[in-house]
Amino acid sequence: MGHVIKVMLVEDDEFWRQQLSSDLNKEEDIQVVKAAVTKQEALEAFQTMEIDVILMDINLTENQLDGLEATRDISMNKELNTKIIMLTSLTDKEIILKSFQNGAINYITKSSFQDIVKAIREAYADVPSIHPDAAPVMRNEIQLMLLTPSERELYELREKGYNKTQMSQMLHKSVNTIKTQLRSIRNKLLK
Numbered sequence: 001m002g003h004v005i006k007v008m009l010v011e012d013d014e015f016w017r018q019q020l021s022s023d024l025n026k027e028e029d030i031q032v033v034k035a036a037v038t039k040q041e042a043l044e045a046f047q048t049m050e051i052d053v054i055l056m057d058i059n060l061t062e063n064q065l066d067g068l069e070a071t072r073d074i075s076m077n078k079e080l081n082t083k084i085i086m087l088t089s090l091t092d093k094e095i096i097l098k099s100f101q102n103g104a105i106n107y108i109t110k111s112s113f114q115d116i117v118k119a120i121r122e123a124y125a126d127v128p129s130i131h132p133d134a135a136p137v138m139r140n141e142i143q144l145m146l147l148t149p150s151e152r153e154l155y156e157l158r159e160k161g162y163n164k165t166q167m168s169q170m171l172h173k174s175v176n177t178i179k180t181q182l183r184s185i186r187n188k189l190l191k
Contacts, residue, residue: 075103083123107134
């Protein structure tokens with residue numbers, strides 16, 4: 001057997017912490033070396049222990065999104081090659097994007113439990129992959145990079161349900177200009 005992947009689980013819910021630890025420790029090549037409950041506990045363990053992969057919950061303290069902060073703080077330590085996988089029940093687009101911006105390499109919801117072992121192995125092996133829980137958000141974000149700032153603003157207004165007349169009034173543009181820009185957005189995004 002090769003290297004055992006050392007995993008830190010950062011999870012405040014006792015059920016998930018015990019369940020995940022138990023299931024992951026059944027794998028021959030994975031060992032949960034720490035099950036942290038708080039952001040502070042995770043940061044302290046990260047600084048003192050050898051950890052290959054971190055499974056990070058997002059809400060560690062009463063919906064404070066402190067898992068995102070911990071991810072950012074850990075990712076800033078570039079000399080260590082620890083990979084962070086977000087493991088959460090949240091599917092909000094902004095939180096998914098913020099997770100990757102803060103240094104996570106993957107994002108899996110707890111309902112996709114069967115994929116966690118594979119994600120840990122891929123992270124450890126430096127195999128780039130984005131789980132289907134996050135892939136549509138990331139694909140959409142990459143497509144939106146094709147838009148000009150003006151088109152992006154218009155796209156966001158359309159997504160919020162505004163019609164062409166309302167958008168023209170809000171942006172101080174003619175309805176024809178709005179129509180032209182919407183056509184350009186559709187062509188760029190293939191929608």
